[in-house]
Structures are given as structure tokens and as C-alpha cells.
Amino acid sequence: MPSLIGIGNPSNGTSGRLIGDDMSSGAFCIVCGDPPPLTSDRLCETCLRARVSLSTMPERIQQDRCSKCGFFEIRGRWTDMDGDDLADLRIRENLLVEDRSKNVDVSFAVEEIDERTCRLHVDVVGMVENHDFSDTHSVLLQTSNAVCPTCTRKAGSYFEAVMQLRSAGRRLKDDELESLRSTLDEMLSSMEPDPMFFISEEGKVTGGWDLKLGSKAMARRWARDLVRKFGGTVKETSTVIGANDGIEVSRLTLSYRKPAYGIGDAINFRGSLWLVESWQKEGPILRKMKMFERAGFSWRDMESSSVACSYSEQHVVGILNRDSSAVEVMDPVDFRVVTVALPYDDDGNSEDIRIGFIEDEWLAIPVVGKGGSN
Ligand SMILES: [Zn+2]
Ligand SMILES: [Zn+2]
Numbered sequence: 001m002p003s004l005i006g007i008g009n010p011s012n013g014t015s016g017r018l019i020g021d022d023m024s025s026g027a028f029c030i031v032c033g034d035p036p037p038l039t040s041d042r043l044c045e046t047c048l049r050a051r052v053s054l055s056t057m058p059e060r061i062q063q064d065r066c067s068k069c070g071f072f073e074i075r076g077r078w079t080d081m082d083g084d085d086l087a088d089l090r091i092r093e094n095l096l097v098e099d100r101s102k103n104v105d106v107s108f109a110v111e112e113i114d115e116r117t118c119r120l121h122v123d124v125v126g127m128v129e130n131h132d133f134s135d136t137h138s139v140l141l142q143t144s145n146a147v148c149p150t151c152t153r154k155a156g157s158y159f160e161a162v163m164q165l166r167s168a169g170r171r172l173k174d175d176e177l178e179s180l181r182s183t184l185d186e187m188l189s190s191m192e193p194d195p196m197f198f199i200s201e202e203g204k205v206t207g208g209w210d211l212k213l214g215s216k217a218m219a220r221r222w223a224r225d226l227v228r229k230f231g232g233t234v235k236e237t238s239t240v241i242g243a244n245d246g247i248e249v250s251r252l253t254l255s256y257r258k259p260a261y262g263i264g265d266a267i268n269f270r271g272s273l274w275l276v277e278s279w280q281k282e283g284p285i286l287r288k289m290k291m292f293e294r295a296g297f298s299w300r301d302m303e304s305s306s307v308a309c310s311y312s313e314q315h316v317v318g319i320l321n322r323d324s325s326a327v328e329v330m331d332p333v334d335f336r337v338v339t340v341a342l343p344y345d346d347d348g349n350s351e352d353i354r355i356g357f358i359e360d361e362w363l364a365i366p367v368v369g370k371g372g373s374n
Helices: 002-026 045-051 083-094 149-155 174-190 216-230
Strands: 060-066 072-074 077-079 102-114 117-128 131-146 161-167 199-205 208-213 233-244 247-258 266-269 272-279 284-288 294-296 306-309 315-322 326-330 337-341 352-358 361-364
Touching: 045 131, 060 083, 083 102, 083 117, 083 131, 161 174, 161 216, 174 208, 174 216, 174 247, 208 216, 216 233, 216 247, 216 272, 306 352, 326 352, 337 361
Parallel strands: 060 131, 161 247
Antiparallel strands: 060 072, 072 077, 102 117, 117 131, 161 208, 199 208, 233 247, 266 272, 266 306, 272 284, 284 294, 315 326, 315 352, 326 337, 352 361
């Protein structure tokens, strides 16, 4: 056994040298016959470079831009993209890199020629079969005018749903309309862009605001947001407007009714003062102002309620003096010192207090009424 090892070692070394000799004497470039070093497919470096390029790219790239909204067509979708991001994407789409390459690095510069044309200067470096390669491409990126499907629909006044913003039993005030309407922009900016989520038309109507929307999904989603934020109800009606290839085409009308009161408002209800605390599907949750009591009521129950002092009319004032049952504060309207009875949830050491002018006097508002969304 030891002798085998003894024999094995030198013979291994010998055979290694022998194979090496074989290669140098026997292998050659299959194109020009040059000796090694050779690539894995038996080419010398010169013949490899003559046959292989690191990358290829077309001389011209054509892209479409919507002439109305300015979005670019990218893989079948229309997207708001520009400048280097867009150039980067077009290069990725059009640059073909040799399969065997490694450590490839692409850099580029954009040279603007005019409104619709720019030249991309692209530098590519990398390795093929352990040889350094580099390429440069000068590519014309040309932009054609088009109209995206969304703008086509908008231009044709297309809409699938009507959204009506109203209030229960009164007109919506301008600032209320503004805060309701702003939640649509919030929704659109917080979600993945959807080409059907567009506003075809909108405007003021008696008592509220109407919008024609690109899709039913958009109307329903927004209605859910409105109810979550401002309470209220949504009435849904569907109208058949025709048929397309035998399929009925309908239009949805959503009528959103904002309650007359908001979170944090003090309201008169069933002979007591309450604060609106939060919304449920069926109606608001109220808290009594005088003592701890919390209960949910239906929208119908609430029809007999009235706002005594809205959250925006309440004031937070500093406490000048306090005793066990009342505090002295400065009247925020005429700056005289007035006495206000402590709220039931007073903690005995807070430095300010929320008050509202209700039925001819300043009343303390318990802390639970905090955090309105008006
Ligand atoms: Zn060769
Ligand atoms: Zn467009």
C-alpha cells in the first residue's frame, strides 16, 4: 500500500505535465491555427475579438408619448417617466449583451437634440472569456406623438360612474366640499396608477358637487374612503345605458351623504350634549359630555340631532387658576376672566382645557372629544 502511494504521487505529477505538453503541442485556434491560450470554444484572443462583440444596440429607438398627458408608453402601459430614468429603461430594453460576458457595467449620457429627439451615448464594459471588452453606442431616441387610452376616453367624455357629494338636509359648505374632494386626490396619489381612474368632468351643483368618473371601481373605492373619514351613507343606483356586443352597459351613480356633524363636534341629541367620537357603518359612536357614557346610534336616530358647537369652533385655553370643581380661564372672544366647571375627566393638573360656547356659556369639553378630522 505505501508503495502505491509512492508511485501514485510522482506519476500524477508527471501525467499533469504530459497533458500540459499535449495541449501546447496539440491544441490550436480553430480559425487561424494559433497556439494557446485559447478560449473554451478554442479561439485565440484575436479571433475571439473578431467574432464576438460585447454588446449590440439598434441605431434608432422609437417611443410613443401621449400628446395630452405627456405619459410614455412602456411595455403596453402609459407611465409618467422622464429624463435619465426613461433613457435607462430604453437602454435596458434595447441593449443586447453577449451571453458569456461577466462584470458588465453600462453607463450613459443623454444629449438632447430637440423636443422629440435625443442621442444616447452608451458605454459598455465587461469581460468575455477573461478578456476585457468595451463597446460604445450612439443611439437616436425618437419620440412620436400618440394619445393614450385614458386621454382618448377623457376626450370622448367617457365615464362609468357618477359621484354625488351631498350633505344630509343642508348644503355643503365650501370648506367641507374642499376637504371631501381632497380625499380623492389623496386616494389617487397613494395607489398604483390605474388608467381607468380619471375624472371626466366635475363641478358644483345645488347643494353639493358632482363628478363623472372613469370607472365604477374608482367611485366605490372613494366612497369607502369618504365614509371611513367623514361618516355618512352611500346610496348606489345603476342605470342601463345600452348594450355592447350583447352585454349590458350600465352606469353607476353613488350618492354620498355627509352627516351634518363631524368628529369632535358637540351635539344636542335626546336632551343631552354629546361628542361625536368615531364612525361605524350604521352610524356614529357618541360620548356624553357630562359623564362617562358611550353609545352607538344609527344615522336615522341622528336625524333629530343638531350641532351645538363644532370642533372647529372650540378653543383650547390656558388655565389661570383651578380649584376642585372649576377653573378660571380667559374668554377667547372678549378676553375677560371666566369660570368654567371642570370636565368629569379632569386629571387635576393639566395646564389647558378645551372649551366650547354652548347655550350662552363656556363649557369644558372632555378630552375624549379630541382628535377631530374636520
Ligand atoms: Zn485565431
Ligand atoms: Zn394621455
